[in-house]
Amino acid sequence: MHSDTTANPEPGAARGAVAILTNRRGELLLHLRDDLPDIAWPARWSLLGGGCDPGEDPAAAIVRELDEEAGLTAVPLTELFDITDHRGSGQIITFFSGTWDGDETGLPLSEGVKLQFFAPxxxxxxxxxxxIRDGINRHLAARPS
Incomplete structure (x- = not known):
């Protein structure tokens, strides 16, 4: 895993996890966030994911968040890198990647407005x-053409 943070993040630093999910056409699944004043990045397109619960590592958090937010289970994920959300939540966010080829309109969305696949x-x-844009761009740049 590559990180843009220090080699040893501060103990107790807030953590989170997001998943870059692509389908066989190379489209990315994005999540339109609610427009609420008390959440980071309201009304923005983002990736599925969220904060780690106390004592939870990012790998467990992303599995839980995918299930809670969209009913996605058993999606094989690869850990990619960490990026700190300096201008929003301040969390250190671990990015994961995976493949999912279903119909996003049929997912039971429990947070946010909608899910949609987009071509890069x-x-x-x-x-x-x-x-999030930085993480997606890093991921896309590292993919074989």
Missing amino acids: KHLDILTIPPF
């Missing part, structure tokens, strides 16, 4: 938090 070429027109 259309991401520039979306309002995406900077640290």
Whole structure:
């Protein structure tokens, strides 16, 4: 795993996890967040995920969050890297990647407004938090062409 944070993050630093899920066409599954004043990055397109519960590591958190937010279970995930959300929650976010080829419109969304697959070429027109956009771009740049 590669990190843009220090080698040893502060003990007790807030952690979170997100998943870059792609389908066989190479489209990315994005989550339109609720427009609520008490959440980080309201009304923005983001990735599924969230904060770690006390004592929970990011790998367990992303499995829990995918299930809680969209009913996605048993999605094989690969840990990628950490990015700190300096301009939002302040959390150290671990990015994971995986593949899922289902119909996003049939998922039982429990948070946010909607889920939708987007081709990478259309991401520039979306309002995406900077640290999420950075993570997606890093992931896309590292993929074989």
